Amino acid sequence: MIPSSLRVQLGERSYDIAVNSKDLVGVGRFARERVNGTSALIIADTNVLAHAKIVESSLSQDGFRVGLAVRPSGEAQKSLDVAKDLYDRLLDxxxxxxxxxxxxxxGVIGDLAGFVAATYARGLPLLMAPTTLLAMVDSSIGGKVAVNHPRAKNMIGVFHQPIGVWIDTSTLATLPEREYRSGLAEVVKYGVVLDPVLFEYLEKHSSDILRREPAAVGHIVRRCCELKARVVEQDERDESGSRAVLNxxxxxxxxxEAAAGYGAWLHGEAVAAGMVCASRLAERRGLVPAEVSERQIRLLRAFGLPVSIEPWPIDQLLDAMRADKKSLGGKMRYILPRRLGAVALFDDIPEAEARAVLTDVRGAS
Ligand SMILES: NC(=O)c1ccc[n+]([C@@H]2O[C@H](COP(=O)([O-])OP(=O)(O)OC[C@H]3O[C@@H](n4cnc5c(N)ncnc54)[C@H](O)[C@@H]3O)[C@@H](O)[C@H]2O)c1
Ligand SMILES: [Zn+2]
Structure with missing residues (x-):
């Protein structure tokens, strides 16, 4: 039984998020209960081949004729060229x-496979079996799927909700340490944005979480999925602004990420330092006491995440921030904390304040 809190309620596009530990073989049955097709194409990358093989045999056992497309790992796979190869695999x-x-x-495989599913034959059913912490708590829920344009990340995409999300947290055992910690930045984000109780849990159980102790990992994954589900339900297509809090x-x-050169800083690492900046900015505006930033910094440090930045030119950073697609009409928009567990959107912050924060955080160690 999947608790109703782990169902994304979107009318006829509703779906379940199943979180378990060590039940990858259950995925075939989960799929069979949701679709009546006879064939399936698994899309995976080389680093998760062992997991993909388990999914393959599970789907076969449940009566699917299964193809397995294994790609190299890396962001470069999110391209129209690779999507075309995968359309070939579907035709074959x-x-x-x-x-x-x-x-x-x-998230790379999820976005790519999702894009292929959304566009082939005007849309095929999509099942997400995420194997990174980031994909479990964020990218596999919500239906945003895309490939990159050579000049713009995620620029070619659509909304295509999955028919279900199957999360076996034991697949995280093989995830490299740096990727795992990077995913923790998004978990911290959920705490700051939506859930002070989750934030306290992270503070209290940081060493269990770092050790990937199954109960602690299960707890945080489940809670983040729940939070993401509620946000997606309120703002499925990222239009009303409520989904924007996750930014x-x-x-x-x-x-x-751009200043470091893409890939040099992992996304979660950049998010960690970014949250410190946003919180310091909120402090400058008198929105939160210093304690709110200090607690985030302590927690992020405990997770081995960066809380300061390299000596990048501030003008270059501000240019990149202005160009970010989340800014509207060249005006920078910020999601800033009001307290732990609550944020709001601000679009009237003088650039000098962002500059001051960047200068401080660049100098901090
Ligand atoms: N669609 C959305 O809503 C959304 C949200 C956030 C991020 N994203 C996208 O997600 C992508 C980043 O996702 P990511 O951080 O998961 O990176 P990723 O998919 O590149 O995975 C990180 C690395 O870990 C490896 N890996 C994955 N699972 C493993 C496992 N269990 N064991 C061993 N190795 C494993 C991968 O091969 C890769 O080398 C970006 O492209 C980003 O744009 C999408
Ligand atoms: Zn993110």
Missing amino acids: LPADRRTLVVAVGG YGHTFAHAF
């Missing part, structure tokens, strides 16, 4: 309009 299968596309991997720290983060 051959796929029909009920063929299930199954994403086994991190806390991200305007800064995107500038740091």
Whole structure:
């Protein structure tokens, strides 16, 4: 039984998020209960091949004729060229309009497989089996799927909700430490943005979480999925502004990722430093006491995440922030904390204040 809190309620596009530990073999049954097709294409990358093989045999056992497309890892896979190769794989299968596309991997595979599922034959059912912490708590829920344009990340995409999300947290055992910690930045974000109780849990159980102790990991994954589900239900297509709260720290983060050179800083690492900047900015505006930033800094440090930035030119950072697609009409918009567990959107913050914060955080160690 999946608790109702782990169902994303979107009318006819509603779906369940199943969180378990060590039940990857259950995925076939989960799929079978949700689709009536006879074939499936699994899309995975080389680093999760062992997990993908388990999914493959599970789907076979439940009566699917299964194809397995294994790609190299890395953001470069999110391209129209790779999508075209995957359309070929679907034609070869051959796929029909009920063929299930199954994403086994991190956010890269989820976005890519989701894009292929959304566009082939005007839309195939999509099942997400995320294997990174980031994909479990964020990218596999909510239906945003995309590939990159050579000049713009995630620029070619649509909304395509999955028919279900199957999370086996034990797949995290093979995830590299740095990727795991990077995912924790998004978990901290959920605490700051929406849930002070989650934030306290993270503070209290940081060492269990770092050790990937199953109960602690299960707890945080479940809670983040619940929070993301509620946000997506309120603002499925990111139009009303309520989904935008999840961009806390991200305007800064995107500038740091660009300044470091894409890939040098992982996304979550940039989000960690970005949240510190956003919180310091809130402090400058008198929105929160210093304690709110200090607690985030302590927690992020405990998770081994960066809380300061490299000596990048501030003008370059501000240019990147202005160009970020989350800014509207060149005006920078910030999600800033009002207290732990609550944020608001601000679009009237003088650039000098962002500059001052960046200068401080650059100098901090
Ligand atoms: N659609 C959305 O709503 C959304 C939200 C956030 C991020 N994203 C996208 O997600 C992507 C980042 O996702 P990510 O951080 O998961 O990165 P990723 O998919 O590149 O995975 C990180 C690395 O870990 C490896 N890996 C994955 N699972 C593993 C496992 N269990 N064991 C061993 N290795 C494993 C991958 O091969 C890769 O090398 C970006 O492209 C971003 O744009 C999408
Ligand atoms: Zn993010």
